[in-house]
Amino acid sequence: MNVVRKVITGRPGVVIILTTAFLTSVYIADWNRAIPRSSGLSGIYEILKGFSQPDFSQEFLIVAVQATWTTITFGTSAIFLALVIAIPVSFLASGTLFRSFVVRITSVSVVRMFLALVRSIHELIWAWILAILFGFSPMSGVLALAIPYGAILARVFADFLNDVPQPPLRALQSSGASNIQTLLYGRFPSAYKDMLSYGFYRFECCLRSAAVLSFIGLQGIGYQIEVSMQDLQFGQVWVLIYFLIALIVSVDWWGSKLRRSLAE
Amino acid sequence: MMYTKIFSWPFCSFLLFCFLALTSWTIVLKDSDLLEFFSGGSLNGVLDNFRHIYNSQISGQSDPAFLSFESWYRAVFLSFRTLLVSILAIGLAGFVALLTFASGSRNLAMEGNSPIRRPFSSLIFYLLRALYTVTRSVPELIWAMLIVFTMQAGIVAGALALAIHNFGILGRLCSEVVENMDQRAIRSLRSSGASSAQVVLYGVFPDVLPQLLTYILYRWEVVIRTTVVVGFIAAEGLGRQLRLSMSWFHYDEVIVLLTCYVALVIMVDIVSGFLRKMAA
Numbered sequence: 001m002n003v004v005r006k007v008i009t010g011r012p013g014v015v016i017i018l019t020t021a022f023l024t025s026v027y028i029a030d031w032n033r034a035i036p037r038s039s040g041l042s043g044i045y046e047i048l049k050g051f052s053q054p055d056f057s058q059e060f061l062i063v064a065v066q067a068t069w070t071t072i073t074f075g076t077s078a079i080f081l082a083l084v085i086a087i088p089v090s091f092l093a094s095g096t097l098f099r100s101f102v103v104r105i106t107s108v109s110v111v112r113m114f115l116a117l118v119r120s121i122h123e124l125i126w127a128w129i130l131a132i133l134f135g136f137s138p139m140s141g142v143l144a145l146a147i148p149y150g151a152i153l154a155r156v157f158a159d160f161l162n163d164v165p166q167p168p169l170r171a172l173q174s175s176g177a178s179n180i181q182t183l184l185y186g187r188f189p190s191a192y193k194d195m196l197s198y199g200f201y202r203f204e205c206c207l208r209s210a211a212v213l214s215f216i217g218l219q220g221i222g223y224q225i226e227v228s229m230q231d232l233q234f235g236q237v238w239v240l241i242y243f244l245i246a247l248i249v250s251v252d253w254w255g256s257k258l259r260r261s262l263a264e
Numbered sequence: 265m266m267y268t269k270i271f272s273w274p275f276c277s278f279l280l281f282c283f284l285a286l287t288s289w290t291i292v293l294k295d296s297d298l299l300e301f302f303s304g305g306s307l308n309g310v311l312d313n314f315r316h317i318y319n320s321q322i323s324g325q326s327d328p329a330f331l332s333f334e335s336w337y338r339a340v341f342l343s344f345r346t347l348l349v350s351i352l353a354i355g356l357a358g359f360v361a362l363l364t365f366a367s368g369s370r371n372l373a374m375e376g377n378s379p380i381r382r383p384f385s386s387l388i389f390y391l392l393r394a395l396y397t398v399t400r401s402v403p404e405l406i407w408a409m410l411i412v413f414t415m416q417a418g419i420v421a422g423a424l425a426l427a428i429h430n431f432g433i434l435g436r437l438c439s440e441v442v443e444n445m446d447q448r449a450i451r452s453l454r455s456s457g458a459s460s461a462q463v464v465l466y467g468v469f470p471d472v473l474p475q476l477l478t479y480i481l482y483r484w485e486v487v488i489r490t491t492v493v494v495g496f497i498a499a500e501g502l503g504r505q506l507r508l509s510m511s512w513f514h515y516d517e518v519i520v521l522l523t524c525y526v527a528l529v530i531m532v533d534i535v536s537g538f539l540r541k542m543a544a
Binding site: 011022024033034076079124128138140142208245247254260 | 298355402417421423489522526543
């Protein structure tokens with residue numbers, strides 16, 4: 001009996017549950033619709049042909065560089081705003097500012113619940129909502145990225161602030177530091193490296209999300225991909241995808257360099 | 265001394281990031297009409313819509329969607345379809361990633377511990393890593409656009425788009441777990457004469473499984489959020505209905521759908537957290 005319980009509640013149980021869920025979904029899915037469109041085979045042929053003959057003409061390269069720059073612009077301004085939002089909110093969500101237990105618990109649970117709610121909505125749904133409310137301006141796009149990313153960053157930063165080693169904090173407190181001073185001189189300095197490297201990882205994600213802001217009609221790599229696809233110019237689509245890959249890979253490389261130098 | 269300190273990586277990165285952020289903000293502020301933004305473009309239209317719904321309910325013409333049982337029932341059904349897409353997607357991605365991660369980790373592929381022979385194993389290693397990078401760099405939505413171009417929209421098309429992107433992410437995470445694991449288990453199995461397939465099965469897999477499960481569950485939480493957006497394009501579940509309701513300006517329906525969406529996401533977060541605790 002004990003063995004059975006161990007298997008069910010432990011790791012094998014998880015594997016069994018996940019496999020069952022997956023197989024059930026495979027069974028329910030409408031595989032009869034998973035067929036190529038009537039034009040599908042020629043579509044695949046067109047896509048592959050574009051892959052072998054990317055359009056590296058000068059005019060299009062200029063378009064692609066501009067689209068990439070627009071995407072960088074949206075992504076960077078959004079993650080910057082997200083950081084500006086996240087750092088003060090993470091102080092609140094970590095609950096280290098208040099000494100009274102009741103105030104701390106209420107503020108932490110209220111802020112964290114709010115963050116969970118904001119986080120649960122995808123950035124493109126935010127984009128759609130903001131575009132309906134405030135019009136289709138770049139500002140809506142930037143806010144749409146900054147709001148959910150700010151919530152994610154705030155929650156993770158709060159966890160980092162909570163998980164710092166305790167001895168330096170106790171030393172500060174026993175020498176009479178206030179809560180804010182302990183936070184700024186004790187917790188923040190021990191957590192900021194983790195915060196930086198996580199923030200950088202999110203920067204990469206944010207650029208990827210910024211690429212699909214074409215969803216609400218904003219310019220960028222996704223927009224150009226859509227335009228080229230409507231013209232059936234798959235050579236151009238592949239060039240844009242290469243630019244996107246190059247952008248993500250170089251930010252990834254920058255981040256790993258940064259992480260390594262921070263770890264030293 | 266001073267020289268290397270000032271031009272260190274973190275400092276230069278900080279400067280470059282600040283430069284990028286400032287330039288970007290200048291461009292964004294220049295391009296968007298802030299006056300129009302804060303006067304709330306079509307905010308009035310949305311409010312009018314709700315006023316209209318409220319009036320029509322007062323005069324007994326029709327119930328708004330969030331008061332009718334039928335629209336909730338339909339939204340829950342659509343949520344179920346969305347959940348199905350997300351499970352199918354993460355299952356496909358996880359399955360293929362689990363099949364390939366051993367050949368995609370440097371320590372197994374390069375030191376002759378891969379089931380495949382030496383020159384081929386390093387070739388496959390580089391190919392797989394390139395594949396992970398390509399699939400990871402392109403967002404789900406762009407994969408969805410490409411897939412819908414060739415395939416009928418539906419559950420499978422949406423799941424495929426999500427699976428391709430997450431395969432890249434999971435594959436890379438899993439290979440990195442193997443590269444960072446304790447190498448002594450591999451060496452000791454090796455020296456007691458285990459074949460490379462046995463090394464992977466008995467040395468690597470049991471050691472990294474908890475981490476892989478954690479990553480798969482964590483990505484599932486991300487996938488459920490994205491499934492709705494992919495549904496916009498791949499015409500499936502909540503996403504499709506959300507798009508239709510939005511383009512018909514049925515904001516009462518939008519509220520029902522968004523509530524179901526948030527509830528679904530929070531539910532998946534809870535289930536995934538529970539399973540992760542079980543797996544740990």
